[in-house]
Amino acid sequence: xxxxxxxxxxNMASIIQPKILKGFRDFLPDQEINRKEIxxxxxxxxxxxxxxxxxxxxxxxxxxxxxxxxxxxxxxxYRFNDNGGRDVSMRFDLTVPFARFMAQYHNDLQLPFxxxxxxxxxxxxxxxxxxxREFTQCDFDIxxxxxxxxxxxxxxxxxxxxxxxxxxxxxxxxxxRGIFNKMLESLNLSENLSDILRTVDKLAKIGIAATQAExxxxxxxxxxxxxxxxYIQAEGNFLHTLDKIEALSGGESEHSLRLRKxxxxxxxxxxxxxxxxxxxxxxxLDYYTGIVYETFFKDLPSIGSVCSGGRYNNLASLYTKQELxxxxxxxxxxxxxxxxxxxxxxxxxxxxxxxxxxxFDSKLKKEYFKLATRLREAGIKTEVFLDDKKLGPxxxxxxxxxxxxxxxxxxDEIQQGFFTLKNIKERNNIKVEKFDNLIEEIxxxxx
Amino acid sequence: xxxxxxxxxxNMASIIQPKILKGFRDFLPDQEINRKEIxxxxxxxxxxxxxxxxxxxxxxxxxxxxxxxxxxxxxxxYRFNDNGGRDVSMRFDLTVPFARFMAQYHNDLQLPFxxxxxxxxxxxxxxxxxxxREFTQCDFDIxxxxxxxxxxxxxxxxxxxxxxxxxxxxxxxxxxRGIFNKMLESLNLSENLSDILRTVDKLAKIGIAATQAExxxxxxxxxxxxxxxxYIQAEGNFLHTLDKIEALSGGESEHSLRLRKxxxxxxxxxxxxxxxxxxxxxxxLDYYTGIVYETFFKDLPSIGSVCSGGRYNNLASLYTKQELxxxxxxxxxxxxxxxxxxxxxxxxxxxxxxxxxxxFDSKLKKEYFKLATRLREAGIKTEVFLDDKKLGPxxxxxxxxxxxxxxxxxxDEIQQGFFTLKNIKERNNIKVEKFDNLIEEIxxxxx
Numbered sequence: 001x002x003x004x005x006x007x008x009x010x011n012m013a014s015i016i017q018p019k020i021l022k023g024f025r026d027f028l029p030d031q032e033i034n035r036k037e038i039x040x041x042x043x044x045x046x047x048x049x050x051x052x053x054x055x056x057x058x059x060x061x062x063x064x065x066x067x068x069x070x071x072x073x074x075x076x077x078y079r080f081n082d083n084g085g086r087d088v089s090m091r092f093d094l095t096v097p098f099a100r101f102m103a104q105y106h107n108d109l110q111l112p113f114x115x116x117x118x119x120x121x122x123x124x125x126x127x128x129x130x131x132x133r134e135f136t137q138c139d140f141d142i143x144x145x146x147x148x149x150x151x152x153x154x155x156x157x158x159x160x161x162x163x164x165x166x167x168x169x170x171x172x173x174x175x176x177r178g179i180f181n182k183m184l185e186s187l188n189l190s191e192n193l194s195d196i197l198r199t200v201d202k203l204a205k206i207g208i209a210a211t212q213a214e215x216x217x218x219x220x221x222x223x224x225x226x227x228x229x230x231y232i233q234a235e236g237n238f239l240h241t242l243d244k245i246e247a248l249s250g251g252e253s254e255h256s257l258r259l260r261k262x263x264x265x266x267x268x269x270x271x272x273x274x275x276x277x278x279x280x281x282x283x284x285l286d287y288y289t290g291i292v293y294e295t296f297f298k299d300l301p302s303i304g305s306v307c308s309g310g311r312y313n314n315l316a317s318l319y320t321k322q323e324l325x326x327x328x329x330x331x332x333x334x335x336x337x338x339x340x341x342x343x344x345x346x347x348x349x350x351x352x353x354x355x356x357x358x359x360f361d362s363k364l365k366k367e368y369f370k371l372a373t374r375l376r377e378a379g380i381k382t383e384v385f386l387d388d389k390k391l392g393p394x395x396x397x398x399x400x401x402x403x404x405x406x407x408x409x410x411x412d413e414i415q416q417g418f419f420t421l422k423n424i425k426e427r428n429n430i431k432v433e434k435f436d437n438l439i440e441e442i443x444x445x446x447x
Numbered sequence: 448x449x450x451x452x453x454x455x456x457x458n459m460a461s462i463i464q465p466k467i468l469k470g471f472r473d474f475l476p477d478q479e480i481n482r483k484e485i486x487x488x489x490x491x492x493x494x495x496x497x498x499x500x501x502x503x504x505x506x507x508x509x510x511x512x513x514x515x516x517x518x519x520x521x522x523x524x525y526r527f528n529d530n531g532g533r534d535v536s537m538r539f540d541l542t543v544p545f546a547r548f549m550a551q552y553h554n555d556l557q558l559p560f561x562x563x564x565x566x567x568x569x570x571x572x573x574x575x576x577x578x579x580r581e582f583t584q585c586d587f588d589i590x591x592x593x594x595x596x597x598x599x600x601x602x603x604x605x606x607x608x609x610x611x612x613x614x615x616x617x618x619x620x621x622x623x624r625g626i627f628n629k630m631l632e633s634l635n636l637s638e639n640l641s642d643i644l645r646t647v648d649k650l651a652k653i654g655i656a657a658t659q660a661e662x663x664x665x666x667x668x669x670x671x672x673x674x675x676x677x678y679i680q681a682e683g684n685f686l687h688t689l690d691k692i693e694a695l696s697g698g699e700s701e702h703s704l705r706l707r708k709x710x711x712x713x714x715x716x717x718x719x720x721x722x723x724x725x726x727x728x729x730x731x732l733d734y735y736t737g738i739v740y741e742t743f744f745k746d747l748p749s750i751g752s753v754c755s756g757g758r759y760n761n762l763a764s765l766y767t768k769q770e771l772x773x774x775x776x777x778x779x780x781x782x783x784x785x786x787x788x789x790x791x792x793x794x795x796x797x798x799x800x801x802x803x804x805x806x807f808d809s810k811l812k813k814e815y816f817k818l819a820t821r822l823r824e825a826g827i828k829t830e831v832f833l834d835d836k837k838l839g840p841x842x843x844x845x846x847x848x849x850x851x852x853x854x855x856x857x858x859d860e861i862q863q864g865f866f867t868l869k870n871i872k873e874r875n876n877i878k879v880e881k882f883d884n885l886i887e888e889i890x891x892x893x894x
Contacts, residue, residue, distance in 0.1 A: 029499035050800035050830025052476035080527030353497035383497025
C-alpha cells in the first residue's frame, strides 16, 4: 500500500547472507501457530473479565521511558536519535508506556480501568542463559482502585489463564510489600529498604548463606538479619504463614487484613489451594506497595516465574500529579512457551489446514476451487494443491503438513456426484455421496 | 517477569509531560477493539485458505533490509547502531523480511508455502496527509508456484476478506506487468521501463496532460506516447479490456492467456464482477513481473488503494540463488480503518463486557464474584463493579461503557434465589428465577 521506492543494485556480484540479529528470532509456522493459540486463549480470558485492549507506540521519547534520572540501564535500551534529531527508544516493557498512557487519558477513560496489552518489548540483554532481546509480554492491569477485590481479580485471572491453557501443577506464590515494610520498620531498617529488597529478591538464586552475609553487610546486626531470615523463610499453608508474618511484623495491620480478605475470595472461587504465601517474594523493584506475586511450574521451578506482578499505588507519578493506584500482572510468553516445551506440554503443528483437495486432474481445477469455497463456507479450513504434480508428492506434502483429510476427485466423481475422502493418517479412503455427508465425514475425522 | 532495575530520580521537582512522537498513535479501547476485530476476521479468512502465520524480528541488519545499494530512502528508515555497534534498522515493510526468511528456510518449508503476517512497520515519512510513521500491514503470499491458480487464489482471498468484513462497494483493479512490458517492447521502449512505470503509476494523481508530457520527455516520440496513453486508458468490462490490451501489446501471449484463466476461476466462484482491468495500474516498484492489483472503495476512491500486490518471480534474489516465484497482497489496516470511519461503516465500542454485576451491597461481594465466575463459564463476558460507590455512578459507568446488561442482587435476591436483571439501554428490570433462565434472558438482550 505505502510504496517505498528504493533501488537495489542489480549488478552486484554477491548475495547477502540471510541472517538475523543475535537475541532475535524468526517464528516458523509450527512455532507461530502455538504462540497465536496461546495469546488467543489469554485474550479470551482477559475479555471474559471485561478487560479491554489498548496499544501504544513501539518507539517513545527516551525521557518518557527512562525518566529524567536514568542510570545504569541505558545500556540495555535500544536508544537512538531519529532522523528529526529526537532522542527516542524502543519500549523495554509495557508498564512504563501504560503509566504514560494513563497520565494522558485518565480523564477520558472510565475508572476503574481494566486493560490488557499483549505485545513485543526489546532489551539489549546478555543473550546467554536463553534470554532474548525481543520478547512478548502479556500484561493485564486494573487502575483506579485500591482494594482487596481488585487484587483478588488479578489473581483470579492468573489462575483462569493457566487453567484455560490446560496447564496444571502451577503454583502462585504471593506476598505483601506492606507487611514486609512493617517488619523492617519494627527493626528500624526502613532506610535500607531498597538494598534489603534487592538482596531478599535473590534468595532463590544465591541461597541462604549468601543472603545472610549480604543482609548482615546491610544491617550490621546479626539479630536483625536473623529476624529478616525468619520472616522470609516462613512457610506452611496460606493462613498459617499469614499468621506468622503478621506476628513478625508487629501484629495485625490493614495489609494483613487485606491478604485475609483476598484469601476469602479465592476460597469462594474454590481456587485457594493454588496459592501459597512466600514472604521471600518481593519483586525487587521498589514501585510495588501491596501484594506481589510470582508463578512457578511445580515440575520446573528452575525456569523461574512465568507470571509476575503486584500492586503499585502511584503508577503514573512521573507524568501526572493525579494518583492512580493499580494492580496488575504480566505473563512472559517466551518463558511460558520454553517451559511448556521443556515439560512436553506443547506439540508443534506445521499447519492448521483441515482438508486438502488434491490436484488429481488438472482439467478439473475449476471444480476443485468451487468445492473449496463450499467447504470453507461450511467451516472447514481447506486448501487446494496449487501445483501440477503427481499424486505421490501431493500426499507427501499433505502428510508433512499434518493435514488430516484429503479429497480426491476425478471426472467420474464429478459426473456421478460423489467424493473420495482420504483419512491421511490412517491411509484409508471412503466414498461419500452428497456434500452434507462429506462435511459430516470430515468432521468425524477431525474429532 | 524480566526485571529491569532502573532508578528514577524521586527528588525531581517537575513532572514529565506525557506525550508521544509525531506520526505515532496510542489506540484507546474504542479503537483497539475495532482493530482487533478486523485482524481477527482477516486471520480467519487467511486460515480458512490454509495460510499459516509467521513472525520475524522488528529489528534487522540494515544491509538485509536495504540491500547493498540503498539510496534515497535511507531518510525514511529508522536506522541506528545498536549497543554492540551493529548497523540495524526497524523493518519498513513485511515483504523484505519475508524474502530474507524464505531464503533462509525454503528447504525446511513445504512449497508452495502460504503465509500471512499481520504486524507493524515503521517509516519516518512526512506526517502530513494523514500518513503515519508506525502502521500495520496484513500480508498474505504464496511462494513456490508460478501459475494462474495461485494468482487467482490471492484475488479470491482479497474478495473474501472484504466480504467477511461486511464491506461492499469494493472494486479490485487488476493489470498485468507482462502485457505492459510486451506493449513497451513492441514500441522499442523496454529500456525506459522503470521511468515509464513510475510515470504511469502517477496517472491518477497527476492527470492525463501531465502524464502525457512526462511520457513524451521519456520517449521523445509523440506517437509512442499516444500508444502508451491509449493502452493505459483502455476500459470497459474485463474481457473487452483484455482483448484491447492484448491487441495493443502485439497479440495473444502467455500473459494474456494467464489473465483469461484467472478470470475463468473468478467466474466459477461467481465473484468476477468485482474485478475490472485497469491497465494504468503498474505498482511502480520494478520487482513485479505478473499480475498487479489495487483495491478501492467505490464511494471513496480518493483514499487510495486499501489492498495491493502482485506477482514477483524472484522474491529472494538478494539473499539466495534459489528462484522463488511468488504472488501476494497486503491490506493496509490503518488506511482501511480510516476509510471505514469516513464512510461511517464502523462504530466505536468502548468495551466488550456483556454483563456487569453491580456492587449493590458490599457485604455480598463474595456472592458477586461467584456469580461472575458462573456467568463467564456460561460464555458471558462479565465484570463485577470493583469499587464501593452508590448505584447511580455504577450505572453511569456501565452506560458510558455501553454494557448492555446489569445484575442487581441484594440480600433478598440471594436468599430467595432470584436475580434482578437490568436492560441498561431500555432502562427496565426483570426478575429472573434460576441461573439457566438468567443466561437465557441475558442472551436475548445481547442479540
